[in-house]
Protein backbone atom coordinates (compact mmCIF):
# COMPACT_ATOMS: atom_id res chain seq x y z
CA UNK A 385 0.00 0.00 0.00
CA UNK A 386 1.11 3.49 -0.74
CA UNK A 387 -0.61 6.81 -0.34
CA UNK A 388 0.33 7.51 -3.94
CA UNK A 389 -1.92 4.76 -5.23
CA UNK A 390 -5.20 5.49 -6.94
CA UNK A 391 -7.81 4.78 -4.23
CA UNK A 392 -9.44 2.13 -6.46
CA UNK A 393 -6.17 0.24 -6.38
CA UNK A 394 -6.20 -0.01 -2.59
CA UNK A 395 -9.32 -2.17 -2.64
CA UNK A 396 -8.39 -4.36 -5.58
CA UNK A 397 -7.70 -8.08 -5.03
CA UNK A 398 -5.64 -9.03 -8.08
CA UNK A 399 -5.82 -12.45 -9.71
CA UNK A 400 -3.24 -14.87 -8.34
CA UNK A 401 -1.83 -17.09 -11.08
CA UNK A 402 -0.62 -20.59 -10.25
CA UNK A 403 3.01 -20.41 -9.23
CA UNK A 404 5.87 -20.96 -11.65
CA UNK A 405 8.53 -22.31 -9.32
CA UNK A 406 12.13 -22.30 -10.48
CA UNK A 407 12.99 -25.73 -9.12
CA UNK A 408 13.74 -28.05 -12.02
CA UNK A 409 12.74 -31.33 -10.53
CA UNK A 410 9.22 -30.43 -9.46
CA UNK A 411 6.30 -32.14 -11.11
CA UNK A 412 4.22 -29.16 -12.08
CA UNK A 413 0.53 -29.94 -12.47
CA UNK A 414 -0.92 -26.63 -11.26
CA UNK A 415 -1.48 -24.33 -14.25
CA UNK A 416 -2.88 -26.55 -17.00
CA UNK A 417 0.04 -26.14 -19.34
CA UNK A 418 0.60 -28.82 -21.95
CA UNK A 419 3.15 -31.45 -20.93
CA UNK A 420 4.18 -31.70 -24.57
CA UNK A 421 5.96 -29.10 -26.67
CA UNK A 422 4.36 -26.80 -29.22
CA UNK A 423 4.26 -27.51 -32.95
CA UNK A 424 7.83 -27.79 -34.30
CA UNK A 425 6.58 -25.63 -37.19
CA UNK A 426 5.79 -22.84 -34.72
CA UNK A 427 9.28 -23.07 -33.27
CA UNK A 428 10.80 -23.02 -36.76
CA UNK A 429 8.76 -19.94 -37.71
CA UNK A 430 9.89 -18.13 -34.56
CA UNK A 431 13.54 -19.06 -35.24
CA UNK A 432 13.27 -17.97 -38.87
CA UNK A 433 11.98 -14.56 -37.83
CA UNK A 434 14.51 -13.98 -35.09
CA UNK A 435 16.56 -11.54 -37.10
CA UNK A 436 17.05 -7.86 -37.94
CA UNK A 437 13.41 -7.46 -38.89
CA UNK A 438 12.70 -7.19 -35.15
CA UNK A 439 13.83 -3.56 -35.31
CA UNK A 440 10.47 -2.86 -36.97
CA UNK A 441 7.13 -2.71 -35.17
CA UNK A 442 4.96 -5.73 -35.86
CA UNK A 443 1.73 -5.55 -37.85
CA UNK A 444 -0.62 -3.82 -35.39
CA UNK A 445 -3.61 -5.62 -36.91
CA UNK A 446 -1.97 -9.07 -37.00
CA UNK A 447 -3.75 -9.54 -40.30
CA UNK A 448 -2.02 -12.74 -41.35
CA UNK A 449 -2.71 -14.34 -37.98
CA UNK A 450 -6.37 -13.35 -38.11
CA UNK A 451 -6.57 -14.93 -41.54
CA UNK A 452 -5.02 -18.17 -40.30
CA UNK A 453 -7.43 -18.28 -37.35
CA UNK A 454 -10.42 -17.47 -39.58
CA UNK A 455 -9.43 -20.22 -41.98
CA UNK A 456 -9.13 -22.73 -39.15
CA UNK A 457 -12.69 -21.97 -38.02
CA UNK A 458 -14.23 -21.44 -41.47
CA UNK A 459 -14.91 -17.76 -40.72
CA UNK A 460 -13.89 -14.40 -42.15
CA UNK A 461 -10.94 -12.44 -40.78
CA UNK A 462 -13.31 -9.65 -39.70
CA UNK A 463 -14.84 -12.12 -37.23
CA UNK A 464 -11.50 -12.53 -35.44
CA UNK A 465 -9.83 -10.47 -32.70
CA UNK A 466 -6.38 -11.33 -31.32
CA UNK A 467 -4.63 -10.37 -28.11
CA UNK A 468 -1.71 -10.95 -25.79
CA UNK A 469 -3.12 -14.13 -24.28
CA UNK A 470 -6.84 -14.66 -23.90
CA UNK A 471 -6.63 -12.94 -20.51
CA UNK A 472 -5.97 -9.70 -22.35
CA UNK A 473 -8.70 -10.48 -24.86
CA UNK A 474 -11.06 -11.08 -21.92
CA UNK A 475 -10.06 -7.80 -20.29
CA UNK A 476 -11.05 -5.97 -23.47
CA UNK A 477 -14.26 -7.99 -23.62
CA UNK A 478 -15.20 -6.91 -20.09
CA UNK A 479 -14.51 -3.25 -20.88
CA UNK A 480 -16.04 -3.21 -24.34
CA UNK A 481 -18.88 -5.70 -24.30
CA UNK A 482 -19.79 -6.65 -20.74
CA UNK A 483 -20.05 -3.32 -19.04
CA UNK A 484 -23.61 -2.11 -18.72
CA UNK A 485 -24.62 1.09 -16.89
CA UNK A 486 -27.42 -0.48 -14.85
CA UNK A 487 -27.60 -4.21 -15.37
CA UNK A 488 -25.29 -6.75 -13.75
CA UNK A 489 -23.38 -9.28 -15.79
CA UNK A 490 -23.80 -12.95 -14.88
CA UNK A 491 -21.30 -15.76 -14.40
CA UNK A 492 -21.09 -18.96 -12.35
CA UNK A 493 -20.25 -18.92 -8.63
CA UNK A 494 -17.46 -21.38 -9.29
CA UNK A 495 -15.54 -20.36 -12.38
CA UNK A 496 -12.39 -18.76 -13.74
CA UNK A 497 -11.30 -16.51 -10.91
CA UNK A 498 -10.17 -13.72 -13.22
CA UNK A 499 -13.75 -12.71 -14.02
CA UNK A 500 -14.53 -11.08 -10.66
CA UNK A 501 -11.14 -9.36 -10.76
CA UNK A 502 -11.96 -7.70 -14.09
CA UNK A 503 -15.32 -6.66 -12.66
CA UNK A 504 -13.59 -5.03 -9.74
CA UNK A 505 -10.94 -3.34 -11.88
CA UNK A 506 -13.41 -1.97 -14.41
CA UNK A 507 -16.26 -1.26 -11.98
CA UNK A 508 -18.64 -3.78 -13.51
CA UNK A 509 -21.55 -5.00 -11.45
CA UNK A 510 -21.96 -8.76 -11.48
CA UNK A 511 -24.11 -11.50 -10.04
CA UNK A 512 -23.00 -15.07 -9.68
CA UNK A 513 -25.25 -18.00 -10.52
CA UNK A 514 -24.68 -21.15 -8.49
CA UNK A 515 -23.62 -24.29 -10.32
CA UNK A 516 -26.02 -27.15 -9.59
CA UNK A 517 -25.08 -29.79 -7.04
CA UNK A 518 -23.28 -31.79 -9.73
CA UNK A 519 -21.22 -28.64 -10.43
CA UNK A 520 -22.94 -28.19 -13.81
CA UNK A 521 -24.00 -24.91 -15.42
CA UNK A 522 -27.74 -24.77 -16.00
CA UNK A 523 -28.63 -22.20 -18.65
CA UNK A 524 -32.22 -22.03 -17.29
CA UNK A 525 -30.82 -20.44 -14.14
CA UNK A 526 -29.34 -17.59 -16.19
CA UNK A 527 -32.63 -16.98 -17.97
CA UNK A 528 -34.52 -17.12 -14.69
CA UNK A 529 -32.16 -14.67 -12.98
CA UNK A 530 -32.44 -12.27 -15.94
CA UNK A 531 -36.20 -12.41 -15.77
CA UNK A 532 -36.05 -11.58 -12.10
CA UNK A 533 -33.80 -8.57 -12.57
CA UNK A 534 -35.16 -7.28 -15.88
CA UNK A 535 -32.28 -8.42 -18.04
CA UNK A 536 -28.53 -8.65 -17.67
CA UNK A 537 -25.46 -6.76 -18.85
CA UNK A 538 -23.98 -9.90 -20.39
CA UNK A 539 -23.22 -13.53 -19.60
CA UNK A 540 -19.82 -15.20 -19.49
CA UNK A 541 -18.65 -18.69 -18.61
CA UNK A 542 -15.94 -21.09 -19.73
CA UNK A 543 -16.97 -24.22 -21.62
CA UNK A 544 -15.78 -26.56 -20.28
CA UNK A 545 -15.94 -24.66 -17.02
CA UNK A 546 -12.84 -24.11 -14.91
CA UNK A 547 -11.83 -25.35 -12.40
CA UNK A 548 -14.52 -28.05 -12.57
CA UNK A 549 -13.72 -29.33 -16.08
CA UNK A 550 -17.40 -29.94 -16.80
CA UNK A 551 -18.54 -29.27 -20.35
CA UNK A 552 -21.91 -28.15 -21.61
CA UNK A 553 -23.41 -29.44 -24.88
CA UNK A 554 -23.70 -26.86 -27.63
CA UNK A 555 -27.48 -27.29 -27.71
CA UNK A 556 -27.74 -25.70 -24.24
CA UNK A 557 -25.80 -22.65 -25.36
CA UNK A 558 -27.93 -22.42 -28.50
CA UNK A 559 -30.98 -22.35 -26.26
CA UNK A 560 -29.45 -19.57 -24.17
CA UNK A 561 -28.61 -17.64 -27.32
CA UNK A 562 -32.17 -17.96 -28.61
CA UNK A 563 -33.64 -16.60 -25.40
CA UNK A 564 -31.02 -14.06 -24.40
CA UNK A 565 -30.86 -11.61 -27.31
CA UNK A 566 -30.29 -8.26 -25.57
CA UNK A 567 -26.80 -8.80 -24.19
CA UNK A 568 -23.56 -10.45 -25.23
CA UNK A 569 -22.93 -14.09 -24.36
CA UNK A 570 -19.23 -14.90 -24.05
CA UNK A 571 -18.10 -18.52 -24.10
CA UNK A 572 -14.50 -18.93 -22.95
CA UNK A 573 -13.31 -22.03 -24.80
CA UNK A 574 -9.82 -22.20 -23.30
CA UNK A 575 -10.11 -26.00 -22.90
CA UNK A 576 -12.43 -26.86 -25.77
CA UNK A 577 -9.94 -29.10 -27.57
CA UNK A 578 -10.14 -31.76 -24.86
CA UNK A 579 -13.59 -33.04 -25.69
CA UNK A 580 -16.26 -30.33 -25.59
CA UNK A 581 -18.36 -29.22 -28.56
CA UNK A 582 -17.14 -25.81 -29.66
CA UNK A 583 -19.74 -23.12 -30.26
CA UNK A 584 -17.66 -21.73 -33.13
CA UNK A 585 -19.91 -23.41 -35.75
CA UNK A 586 -22.81 -21.29 -34.44
CA UNK A 587 -20.94 -18.25 -35.79
CA UNK A 588 -21.61 -19.38 -39.36
CA UNK A 589 -25.09 -17.89 -38.92
CA UNK A 590 -23.43 -14.69 -37.70
CA UNK A 591 -25.43 -14.17 -34.49
CA UNK A 592 -25.16 -10.59 -33.24
CA UNK A 593 -24.37 -11.35 -29.59
CA UNK A 594 -22.20 -14.47 -29.36
CA UNK A 595 -18.48 -14.12 -28.68
CA UNK A 596 -16.12 -17.06 -28.23
CA UNK A 597 -12.61 -16.81 -26.82
CA UNK A 598 -9.74 -19.24 -27.40
CA UNK A 599 -6.16 -19.45 -26.25
CA UNK A 600 -2.99 -20.99 -27.66
CA UNK A 601 -1.75 -21.51 -24.09
CA UNK A 602 -3.34 -24.87 -23.36
CA UNK A 603 -3.95 -27.32 -26.20
CA UNK A 604 -1.43 -25.66 -28.51
CA UNK A 605 1.24 -25.65 -25.81
CA UNK A 606 2.25 -22.02 -26.27
CA UNK A 607 1.53 -20.46 -22.86
CA UNK A 608 4.93 -18.75 -23.05
CA UNK A 609 4.09 -17.02 -26.34
CA UNK A 610 0.94 -15.24 -25.03
CA UNK A 611 -1.61 -15.49 -27.80
CA UNK A 612 -5.38 -15.64 -27.47
CA UNK A 613 -8.27 -14.69 -29.71
CA UNK A 614 -11.97 -14.00 -29.89
CA UNK A 615 -14.47 -14.99 -32.58
CA UNK A 616 -17.75 -13.22 -33.15
CA UNK A 617 -19.87 -10.86 -35.18
CA UNK A 618 -17.78 -8.19 -37.01
CA UNK A 619 -19.51 -5.46 -34.96
CA UNK A 620 -18.39 -7.08 -31.70
CA UNK A 621 -14.86 -7.45 -33.10
CA UNK A 622 -14.83 -3.77 -34.13
CA UNK A 623 -15.77 -2.87 -30.56
CA UNK A 624 -12.86 -4.90 -29.22
CA UNK A 625 -10.49 -3.25 -31.72
CA UNK A 626 -11.57 0.15 -30.39
CA UNK A 627 -10.67 -0.89 -26.85
CA UNK A 628 -7.37 -2.43 -27.97
CA UNK A 629 -6.37 0.64 -29.97
CA UNK A 630 -7.09 2.81 -26.97
CA UNK A 631 -4.76 0.70 -24.84
CA UNK A 632 -1.90 -0.91 -26.78
CA UNK A 633 -1.62 -0.93 -30.57
CA UNK A 634 0.96 -3.74 -30.63
CA UNK A 635 -0.14 -6.39 -28.16
CA UNK A 636 1.30 -9.22 -30.25
CA UNK A 637 4.96 -9.08 -31.13
CA UNK A 638 6.28 -10.30 -34.44
CA UNK A 639 7.49 -13.65 -33.08
CA UNK A 640 4.14 -14.32 -31.41
CA UNK A 641 2.34 -13.60 -34.67
CA UNK A 642 4.47 -15.88 -36.84
CA UNK A 643 4.59 -18.63 -34.21
CA UNK A 644 0.84 -18.51 -33.73
CA UNK A 645 0.18 -18.69 -37.47
CA UNK A 646 2.28 -21.83 -37.78
CA UNK A 647 0.62 -23.33 -34.69
CA UNK A 648 -2.87 -22.64 -36.04
CA UNK A 649 -1.94 -24.36 -39.29
CA UNK A 650 -0.61 -27.49 -37.62
CA UNK A 651 -3.85 -29.37 -36.98
CA UNK A 652 -2.08 -32.74 -36.92
CA UNK A 653 0.09 -31.71 -34.00
CA UNK A 654 -2.89 -30.37 -32.07
CA UNK A 655 -4.85 -33.57 -32.64
CA UNK A 656 -1.97 -35.80 -31.56
CA UNK A 657 -1.33 -33.89 -28.36
CA UNK A 658 -4.98 -33.54 -27.40
CA UNK A 659 -5.61 -37.28 -27.94
CA UNK A 660 -2.64 -38.14 -25.76
CA UNK A 661 -3.90 -35.92 -22.96
CA UNK A 662 -7.42 -37.35 -23.24
CA UNK A 663 -6.08 -40.93 -23.07
CA UNK A 664 -3.94 -40.11 -20.03
CA UNK A 665 -6.93 -38.42 -18.39
CA UNK A 666 -9.17 -41.51 -18.74
CA UNK A 667 -6.50 -43.77 -17.30
CA UNK A 668 -5.74 -41.33 -14.47
CA UNK A 669 -9.40 -41.00 -13.47
CA UNK A 670 -9.68 -44.79 -13.26
CA UNK A 671 -6.67 -44.90 -10.97
CA UNK A 672 -8.11 -42.10 -8.81
CA UNK A 673 -11.39 -44.05 -8.57
CA UNK A 674 -9.45 -47.05 -7.33
CA UNK A 675 -7.94 -44.90 -4.56
CA UNK A 676 -11.41 -43.76 -3.47
CA UNK A 677 -11.26 -40.26 -4.95
CA UNK A 678 -14.44 -38.68 -6.26
CA UNK A 679 -13.67 -37.01 -9.57
CA UNK A 680 -15.93 -34.84 -11.68
CA UNK A 681 -16.42 -35.79 -15.30
CA UNK A 682 -13.73 -33.82 -17.13
CA UNK A 683 -13.68 -32.37 -20.64
CA UNK A 684 -10.49 -30.45 -19.94
CA UNK A 685 -6.76 -31.10 -19.54
CA UNK A 686 -7.24 -31.27 -15.78
CA UNK A 687 -9.42 -33.11 -13.31
CA UNK A 688 -11.23 -31.80 -10.26
CA UNK A 689 -11.21 -34.36 -7.51
CA UNK A 690 -11.65 -34.87 -3.78
CA UNK A 691 -11.26 -37.68 -1.31
CA UNK A 692 -14.13 -38.28 1.11
CA UNK A 693 -11.75 -39.21 3.94
CA UNK A 694 -8.79 -36.88 3.40
CA UNK A 695 -8.68 -33.10 3.58
CA UNK A 696 -7.93 -31.34 0.30
CA UNK A 697 -5.56 -28.76 1.75
CA UNK A 698 -3.66 -31.50 3.55
CA UNK A 699 -3.21 -33.61 0.41
CA UNK A 700 -2.16 -30.48 -1.47
CA UNK A 701 0.55 -29.74 1.09
CA UNK A 702 1.68 -33.34 1.37
CA UNK A 703 2.11 -33.52 -2.42
CA UNK A 704 4.11 -30.31 -2.32
CA UNK A 705 6.38 -31.83 0.28
CA UNK A 706 7.09 -34.54 -2.26
CA UNK A 707 7.78 -32.07 -5.05
CA UNK A 708 4.42 -32.31 -6.81
CA UNK A 709 2.39 -29.15 -7.28
CA UNK A 710 -1.35 -29.22 -7.94
CA UNK A 711 -3.88 -26.44 -7.46
CA UNK A 712 -6.05 -26.00 -4.38
CA UNK A 713 -8.54 -23.15 -3.99
CA UNK A 714 -9.40 -21.82 -0.55
CA UNK A 715 -12.98 -21.21 -1.63
CA UNK A 716 -15.73 -22.58 0.57
CA UNK A 717 -17.69 -24.70 -1.85
CA UNK A 718 -14.61 -26.31 -3.39
CA UNK A 719 -12.04 -26.32 -0.61
CA UNK A 720 -11.96 -30.12 -0.48
CA UNK A 721 -11.08 -30.35 -4.16
CA UNK A 722 -7.77 -30.47 -5.98
CA UNK A 723 -7.39 -29.38 -9.56
CA UNK A 724 -4.81 -31.57 -11.16
CA UNK A 725 -3.40 -30.83 -14.62
CA UNK A 726 -3.01 -33.86 -16.88
CA UNK A 727 0.72 -34.29 -17.48
CA UNK A 728 2.61 -37.12 -19.14
CA UNK A 729 1.81 -40.73 -18.17
CA UNK A 730 5.06 -40.77 -16.25
CA UNK A 731 4.13 -37.69 -14.22
CA UNK A 732 0.68 -39.07 -13.44
CA UNK A 733 2.20 -42.34 -12.28
CA UNK A 734 4.57 -40.48 -9.97
CA UNK A 735 1.60 -38.53 -8.62
CA UNK A 736 -0.38 -41.73 -8.01
CA UNK A 737 2.51 -43.26 -6.09
CA UNK A 738 2.70 -40.12 -3.94
CA UNK A 739 -1.07 -40.15 -3.35
CA UNK A 740 -1.00 -43.80 -2.25
CA UNK A 741 1.69 -42.92 0.28
CA UNK A 742 -0.28 -39.93 1.57
CA UNK A 743 -3.56 -41.85 1.91
CA UNK A 744 -1.95 -44.68 3.83
CA UNK A 745 0.07 -42.45 6.18
Ligand SMILES: *Cc1c(COP(=O)(O)O)cnc(C)c1O
Pocket residue numbers: 468469470471472496542546572574598599600601602607610611612
Ligand atom coordinates in the same frame (compact mmCIF):
# COMPACT_ATOMS: atom_id res chain seq x y z
C1 LIG B 1 -5.90 -20.44 -19.03
C2 LIG B 1 -7.21 -19.75 -19.17
C3 LIG B 1 -7.34 -18.53 -19.83
C4 LIG B 1 -6.16 -17.66 -20.19
O1 LIG B 1 -5.35 -18.08 -21.12
P1 LIG B 1 -4.17 -17.17 -21.65
O2 LIG B 1 -4.43 -17.16 -23.12
O3 LIG B 1 -2.93 -17.90 -21.27
O4 LIG B 1 -4.24 -15.80 -21.07
C5 LIG B 1 -8.60 -18.01 -20.02
N1 LIG B 1 -9.69 -18.61 -19.54
C6 LIG B 1 -9.61 -19.76 -18.87
C7 LIG B 1 -10.84 -20.38 -18.35
C8 LIG B 1 -8.36 -20.34 -18.64
O5 LIG B 1 -8.27 -21.45 -17.92
